[in-house]
Structures are given as C-alpha cells and as structure tokens.
Amino acid sequence: MWLKPNSTLVLNRWRYLSFIAGFFLFVAPFAFLVRATLFALGKIQEPTLHVFCYRMPIDWIFGGRYSSLIASSVSTGFIVVILASAFLFGPLFCGWLCPVGSISESASRVIPIPSKYRIWIKDTQITSGLRYGFLVGFIAIAVLVGYKLAASDLSSICCRYCTSSVLQNLSSGIFGNFLAIEYWHTGAIIVLISWLLIGGVFMQGGRGWCLFFCPLGALSNVVHKVGARLGLYRIEHSASKCASCNSCSSVCPTWAIKDDKTIERSLCIACKECVNVCPNGCYSYQKGFKK
C-alpha cells in the first residue's frame, strides 16, 4: 500500500495531483473553488472548507429542516452536484478530490507501518454492513433530533464530529493562523484520532473515516450503485484475463474488491488504483452494459 515512486506514484500521478488540487480548491487559506462560488453568488462569507458542508444538508433532509436547506443553498447545491456526479460517473469526488479522504489516504500511503498492524476487513459484505449501519444510524439521529423525538438525549453528529472543521483548523494553523488550532473540543479530538490515526495510518488504504463515518460517501455509493446498474460509468472487472494475483485487493483504498475480484459498488470510489495496478488489464472504467 505504500507509495512506490517508480510504479504507484507514476501510474496514479493524475489522481495524486488531483488530491493536491482538491486541497487548493476547498481548503483555506486557498479555497479557490469556494472563493469563486461565493464571488459568483455575491456572498461575503469567509471562504473555508466549511462553506461546502458534507453533512448538514443530509441531516436537514431527513430531519425535516427544509428551511435550512434553502438558507444554506451553497451546501445544498454542493451535495446535489456530488450525488449527481456519483450517479453519472461514479464517486469521483470521494476518490479524486475530497481533501478529507485524500489526506488520510496519503497519510496511510506515506507512513511506513507494516501491513500486519493495519486493520483490513477483506469481506466486502461486512465492510458494507458496517458502512450502511452508520448511515442508518446517522439518518435515525437526524429524524429523532430533527423532529424533536429525542432532542435532549441525542445530538446531531454533524458539527460535533466534523472532519472538515478539524482539517480546516489544521490547515489554518499550518499556514500561520495559530489561533485556529488552540481550541479543541472533545469531538474534535475524537475526530483527529479516528480520522487520521485509526482510520488513516492504522487502516489499510487510509479510508477508515470515509468508509465508516462519512454519510456523503455512503450516499454517493448508493446512487453510484443505481447508476452502474443503469449502465453508467463504473469500474468493471473482466474475469477472463484475471490471474488472481491480488495486486488489486492490496491497493484498493476502500476494500471494494470481492473474493472473485469483481467490484463491490457500495464501497468503490472510482479511484482507478486497480485499473492502474493490474498487470493483465482486467479492470476498466467504462459505461454501457456488460457484454
């Protein structure tokens, strides 16, 4: 899983460059796409990763807070665009641009921890079950809190466990705004540990947070699964050429390769690592129905 400069890095260069682009597009002090969006809409908000919230619009939809969806139209529009692109082209935002996922994946790839010390669930059904167990829990909480059925016992888990906030604060701190990293609440500390350390460094592929705690990622894969069934873009496996060498499984950051080497679409983020690593060209990113 580590970066091999002569192979992995070269083969996936566009994706890793895209990681860097994602950081500059979304995360302050750069946040070029956020700035452009706010400028185009005539808004004077501070341009940070927070402007495009990954979670709250999903919480509002299931919690019946439709006025918030309209009031925060930038976040709502962002979620719609991400889900539409996942439907049409696969979860490309997750696999190529998302700064939260790309940083934890990069940490996993560059920090040399032996694989035996990394968590890796090889059964895609178990991983999917865990992932969608979280999503069901997220939706249940949105309903219970949004409709005030358990508002004093439960809290929406959007802001209290916000990776965007932690990443934004770390970035601001690194680029000179030290105030941003002075205050840490319990949720932010838990996020830092579970996103970068447990989900990043100590999980094979470094996408533990994306797999088990990101509602947008989980929803993106739901719509991707539907799109793939309709013949839209997805990664496809050709069994006839497969030598079962397992190189695909070892590079897949989201543990999406099944035992028979086909793709579990509820986990695949269309990163094309399998396409690039397969010596026999078994994987392809394609549309249309499988022959």
Added chain:
Amino acid sequence: MFAVTIVASSYAADFGKHEMVHFWLAFPAGTVIKPTVLRGPGPPIALTPLTIDLDQRGVLKNLLNPSIEAISTHWIYNYGKKPVRIGLELVNCTFPVIWEVGANFPYDPETRTFMQPLMPGQSIPNLGIDWIFKIPPSLMYSPVIYDGGLVIFDADTGETLTFLPIKIVRGSGVSSGGANCCG
C-alpha cells in the same frame, strides 16, 4: 456501526452541554434572567442564561486542552419592529477572549458592530461567532471563573437591547442554556 453512531450522538449531546456551547440570540429581549421563549416573526427563540461547568466536560478535553473554552452562536434575530444596526460586547471579562466572527453580512471587527441594519424578523445570514476564552492558570480552579454576559446593543444609539448572562464555573454539577449546534 449503528450502535456506535447512536452512542456517539448520545455522548455528543452530553459533552455539547459543557463544551463549545451553542446558543440562540434575539433582540430586544432585555435582561434574560431566566429561560424565556421569545415569539416574533421568525421561529420561537429560547433564550437561557448560560452556565458552563468545566468539570462536566469530556475526558479528552479536560486532559488535553483544559484551559481554553468557547461558546458559539449561529443565530441572531431581530424580533423588534424597526431595523437596527447592532453591536456586541462581552462584559466583565478579566482575561483574553478571542472573537471569531463570520457572516454573510458586513461586520467591523474593530467596533464589533455589524455595518448594516438588521430588518425586523431577519436573522444574520450564515452567521458563526465563536468566543474563545483563554482561562489563565490563576483562575483555572476557581469556583467562578467568569461571571458576566453578552450585550447586544444598538450601534447607533448605544441602547442595550438584550443582555444574556454567562457564567463559567467549576463543580456546580450543571450546565445550562445549550442548543443543538447543527441548526
């Protein structure tokens, strides 16, 4: 993961009452001496004097970052009958407080006033204000660390519109006045 998510939510509800406490603001409400629901052109707004007990915070917070605490609001509503240009002031604080203000509404950090009047029934769009209290070691274990409040005033006349009492204490066993932060 379903169970983990529910537990995480329950834990967030617990520590959220004592850390980065979120609260609603509206004016004119006078001095908020007890929990009050203000009714007006927008949603009913619960205003409650804030008390934050530092001893009730999460274990990780108390272990790793104990001397900095914060409060936050995303909601300031004008429930009066005329447009008002407002300012904010934190009173009776003897130690440093950092103001982090973001809004889709012009704001002057020097005078801590908003530059445009807020219309009746309107709230400040996309507001996020964090007040970060840097508690000095000398006060860290006092029973009462801060006893003051937040004033919303008319920036043109200086008139106080709302005063929300805020206390930071240790060992009272209760915190009060928090709201769900993901509004």
